[in-house]
Amino acid sequence: MAYEFYDLLGVGRDASAEELKKAYRKKAMELHPDRHQGDKAKEAEFKKVNEAYATLSDPQKKAAYDRSGGTAADSGFPGGGFQGDFDFSDIFESFFGGGFQSGGRGKRREIGDDIEVRVKTTFEKAVKGGSEEVVYERRHVCPDCAGTGSEKGRNPKACPDCGGSGRVRQRMQTVFGVVEQAVSCHRCRGTGKIIEHPCQKCRGERYVVFRTDRKVDVPAGIEDGMTVKIRAEGHEGIDGNGDLYLHFSVPESEKGLHRDGADLHFHLDLDPAEMALGTVKKVAIPVVGEREIEVKAGSQHGKSVRFRGEGAPKLPSGGKGDLIVTFQVKIPEKLTAKEREFYEAIAKEKKLGEVHGKGILGKLFD
Ligand SMILES: [Zn+2]
Ligand SMILES: [Zn+2]
Structure with missing residues (x-):
């Protein structure tokens, strides 16, 4: 086979x-x-x-x-x-x-579940830090009965099935033969107690759910898909709380600024004249602010200038990424009459018509 x-x-x-x-x-x-x-x-x-x-x-x-x-x-x-x-x-x-052997002795500890929340934030807050409002449901130990599930002044009685231990022994047939194992008691759901007079507020459930509306910090440098854990702020439990997990969702770019890890990329549009002759420009870069950028005479399309340490903070390692400004030649789509004259003069001076033959630039020189 x-x-x-x-x-x-x-x-x-x-x-x-x-x-x-x-x-x-x-x-x-x-x-x-x-x-x-x-x-x-x-x-x-x-x-x-x-x-x-x-x-x-x-x-x-x-x-x-x-x-x-x-x-x-x-x-x-x-x-x-x-x-x-x-x-x-x-x-x-x-x-x-x-x-x-996981049965253990005594009753199961009651720890609250974790809460997972998606936090949508902006490109700018993810770079610089900030805060966002989030809303979620959180389970709390009932404040009226303090989690006993019983009306005030009434105490739950011990569960007759498990004798108050919350666990019962069960025999199981396995490949090793019959094995005895301690499992959570069905009747009292592992609590060891039976509630005869339920609390009005939680109806004996011992927990109540509240809508939680809170501000959470957006750490500077957070990236799309990163998660922040806030210890013990998940659902409450009698023996301890679960954790709160914040899953961040961050847009990849904003107003022409693009993020790659901790590096920020910006494309700077330049006129062919600026690239040929050189210039110094004050550029308002979104999120980052104004930067003075030197364009050397003869700069090429795609050339980039790097500002070290001016990107987003690196998480969790520390340090900062870079800001990278890349030159992009922007050809005027429409020329004024005067501009056209100058471009034609350049073409003539460079004999572009002769280089390319009449087919392409022929019209210029007829
Ligand atoms: Zn029981
Ligand atoms: Zn209650």
């Missing part, structure tokens, strides 16, 4: 090393001989899976296998035994650590 190794691990041919490893761990756990005493079929499959992983996890062997069209399954592994240096303790550690 072609490409059987991939099928054995249950992955596609484009699986990454990490995906292969994950798939292998899963299969190896399922099929490990310790779990299937004496089952020859399972043992054979286990060996095959090991062989597949030993081949596909080795870049050279994998390449050879792929080149062979996935048919060289048996070559080089006569015993079909495990050839790699994979550590089995790794597998079982991840297995036990990952699922079956």
Whole structure:
């Protein structure tokens, strides 16, 4: 069967090393001989899976296998035994650590969820810093019952199902046999308490949701797609709050100013005469302000001048980007009669008509 190794691990041919490893761990756990005493079929499959992983996890062997069209399954592994240096303790550690010992003792801590907010800001604020108004819903511990869920003067009673612990033990059938695990109690939703007289404000839910309308800082240098985390300002929880995540959305350019990371780019339109003769110009650059820019005689289209450290602040490393002004020749679309005379004089002086022949500039000299 072609490409059987991939099928054995249950992955596609484009699986990454990490995906292969994950798939292998899963299969190896399922099929490990310790779990299937004496089952020859399972043992054979286990060996095959090991062989597949030993081949596909080795870049050279994998390449050879792929080149062979996935048919060289048996070559080089006569015993079909495990050839790699994979550590089995790794597998079982991840297995036990990952699922079956997480029950813990006592009741689950109740931490609020995180809040994610999109913050739209302007190009200018993202460069210089500022603030924006954001609106979102935030869950608070009910102020009337302080999160007990019970009416004032009434106390919740201990949950009879879990005896107030919030957790019950549950038996689960797994590949390792029956395992006992502590899970959150259904009846009291893990709180360990039953509310008999619910609080009027939160109806026993213990939390209330408020609309939050606040100003948030826009850090100078923030870029489109960057996120700022504000600790403990997410949804409230009895044992602690979640975090507030601000995802910034920033336009790429504003009024001809364009941003590339911390660098700011500006295109300066110049008349051909300015570039040929040279000049010093005072230019009002949006966001940045006025800058004096020297255009040397004979400057070319596309030449740029760099103002070091005059770009946006670099986050989070510190320092600042540059401001880069690029010259762009702007050909007059319409000439006055006088300008036309001068351009014709230049063309004559440079013998442009002769260079290009009558076809192009012929009209000038007829
Ligand atoms: Zn309970
Ligand atoms: Zn309440």
